[in-house]
Amino acid sequence: MPDGSISAGYGTIAGLVVLIAASVWLGLLAQRVVERGSFMKGYFLGNRGLGSWALALTATVQSGGTFMGFPSLVFTNGWVVALWIGAYMVVPISGFGIIGKRFAQLSRRTGAITVPDLFRERFGNANVGLVASLLILFFMTVMMVAQFKAGAIVMKVSIPEDIRNLIGEDQSEYGTWYRIGLAVFTVTVVGYTLIGGFLAAVWTDLFQSLIMWVGVMLLLPLTLLAVGGMAAATHQLKNEVSAKKLNADAVAKHAPTRAPAEERLKQLDAALRQYAANHEGALPPDLGQVSAELREDPISGRPLEYYGAGYQVAQAGAVRRVVVAMTPTAEAEDPTADAAEEPGDEAGWQSVLYSNGVVKSGVFSNPGDLLTAPGPHDFHPIGTAFSYFFIWVFAGLGSPAGMVRVMACRDTQTIRRSIVLLGSYNLCIYIPLIVICVCGRALLPDLAVSDEIVPSLAVQTTSHFAGGSLVAGLILSAPFGAVMATVSSYLVVIASGLVRDVYQQFLNPNATEGQLRRLSYAVMVVVGGIGIGANIHPVDFLQKIVVFSGTCGATAFVAPALMIAYWRRATAAGTIAGMLCGVGVTLTMYGIGMAKFSEFTPFRPFDIDPIIWGLAASAVAGVLVSLRTLPPDEGLISKLFDIETAKS
């Protein structure tokens, strides 16, 4: 199976069923706790009782992206993705150390249950809360809806082949089994969140975070063993190339032009196999060992580039292989150069021969780009690398789902311990995942859907030993758990935003507890329905949505949150200006990027990401407008910033 597609066993699906059952059970337990106190504070804030483990392992920005989008990027772009995610080294300390303590205090002094609550009560101004609510609803819905795809993919991969065959052939990427997976995922996550609210989200999140840790710790040695060690994987990737994603029309259009080059490479493959048969499988040190005619690209007339020295020939059709030879990069005088029509496609078309005899044509990166920066096709230029140290740190800081959990923590000791717990957790998750997925590129280099690398590796590396499918099920629970955890926590924030910050504040301030409860349930069901509807034809590259949503959150909330926490002179108008200017700049840059490049990517002047421009705009607008408006009421400020005095 050259595309790396694999079939799961019954143990795999059993593992997922156990995870689902455990999550629902935790939801039921949470419901009992919620019923002990007031519905709003219990359902949306867990009665401010979060301990260190719950805070550390649930208030982070781990998501479906952690186990789908991020691994997919490592698989496609290689080691440079380590730098792309590198800012996570400071996320634990920045996520809790910058505003954690102060937000926990402010939320108690104001009695806030949600983030918009806090914004509103800090200034005694309903408009600040409304703007915060609407922004949260917008970008958290976008982020959450994108996660459903990842959950559905895990379910799809975990279905055993003979069950799949029961309903006939389903070859399409997002066919029947994907849709069944989508439905099962949605019912599960909406179900347990609806039952237990915030605490259900937190407890299942904690449980799933531990499962993720176990999954990664199992997959790391299994993958290293399968590939023959890290050094073997790196050696295999030294000349590996990444193909640009091209549309079917472009491929069909270029097929006739590339035919002579492909034919030449097939002839070269036959000659090389003959040589290898006489040399214990080793490929020749250079192409001087084969006939002169075969050493030339028939299209450009220039010599082929040869990378086979030091490698072995692979069995025809084998999954693991290395690049053996490529046609030279098309240049301006080359007849194929103007045939390349993809935006930014300066390299032109090439054809490549692999050691398993497969020949492909397309737009390829330079051999070795997977081991160096900026990576294939200029994936991570230095300006972007700089920007990602802002994105991950401030996306975590500005995430309302993270802020609300800090508000729910028990005490400051909890925050301190959480920094260390999360620091060690991230070390054990992200660095191993990079290693796993680099090895995955060596093991399954032609995997058709790169988002499936972790599930595919789980099934592939456990298929050779007894009980392997059960282990695969446990490993697969990690991405499934990550996605469920994200969706459940976002469901709570979205529902609280609509119920508490819009309905109760503006439409029905005298709503009874029963009305609020019923509306909360209805909102969750509707959001789940939107998730299903939006993912029948899902978006490509989940990670882009994660970055977009994180950027919106950061540019809308980081500067206002700092102003709220530490600046006495901040005003309601300044905070609103900060939120709107930050998110406005971000959306404008995405809009320009989409118009300019015809894909979901932002415009980046000087390679600097929108987050930096957005943060700057938000901070400047927040400060200037605050200084140009009347100072806030000193009594209210004193209540929130000064030592509490005993009430007479």
Added chain:
Amino acid sequence: MSRAAEDPLVRSARREAAVVLVIWAVALIYSVGYCWLFGYHREVSELTFVWGIPDWVMWGVFAPWVACFLVSLWFSYGFMTDAELGEEQTPPSEAAAAEARDA
């Protein structure tokens, strides 16, 4: 009118936030700077490897990651202070709504 003294928690939280921002800036400058100098546009033939990991990834990302974890240990147990978070209050807007309901 004399102003009440600022809550010590506000002061300590502000100081801790400033230290965290400095740690973040140092990590950014070191990690991106090191990778820019030793990882960008490098020939594969020039790379060296530590346990199969390219040298620039090991010293530009993984090593500072471990260092940041050690710094966070110091920050949490040697620098950050504990403080009372205070009693839970009822938001004024909610109190007003409750009064209206009772009326």
